[in-house]
Amino acid sequence: RKEVEQDPGPFNVPEGATVAFNCTYSNSASQSFFWYRQDCRKEPKLLMSVYSSGNEDGRFTAQLNRASQYISLLIRDSKLSDSATYLCVVNRGYGGSQGNLIFGKGTKLSVKP
């Protein structure tokens, strides 16, 4: 099983659509979970952290299910500017430094007018 697994997409959606991304991770010792965004040929940027209680930031909602080792991201009312690759990221845990992050390969989103 891959350490962090995501549907590669691409997801092609019209503006205003709601889109959901899923991610599974294999390391049960991971303690921190994130969604990063990466534009084409650019650096990753933190979109949001993911907490067990679920959390929302504007149009973005993230959920974590530790028992299933499953993370999700929901984007509502998608904008053209949301077009990017969304990276599911977990920390390595078991004493690994907090910056030792395991990235998924990413899910590509393309929002069309």
Added chain:
Amino acid sequence: EPEVTQTPSHQVTQMGQEVILRCVPISNHLYFYWYRQILGQKVEFLVSFYNNEISEKSEIFDDQFSVERPDGSNFTLKIRSTKLEDSAMYFCASSDGQANTGELFFGEGSRLTVL
């Protein structure tokens, strides 16, 4: 807004040559990292650096790699004898070390092409 800066943005080198990639982390950050991303692949952790020493390194970070903080601002990655498979985008990142924020600030990357 403070940012991580990297130079060069693109370097082309011959196999077997030494390469030094440079980074200036955000000034009040204490933790520094190098990641790499081979074209079309995932971002991979190479090494973390804190208090002037390596705190953790991955299997990728073998003896041909080294890092250094030669002064108070620069953080460098040296690849001693480059191989074709070292061709990738190398990202420097820094963080302030706040537990569980997980927010690493990445530079724009240095693209290394080994011929």
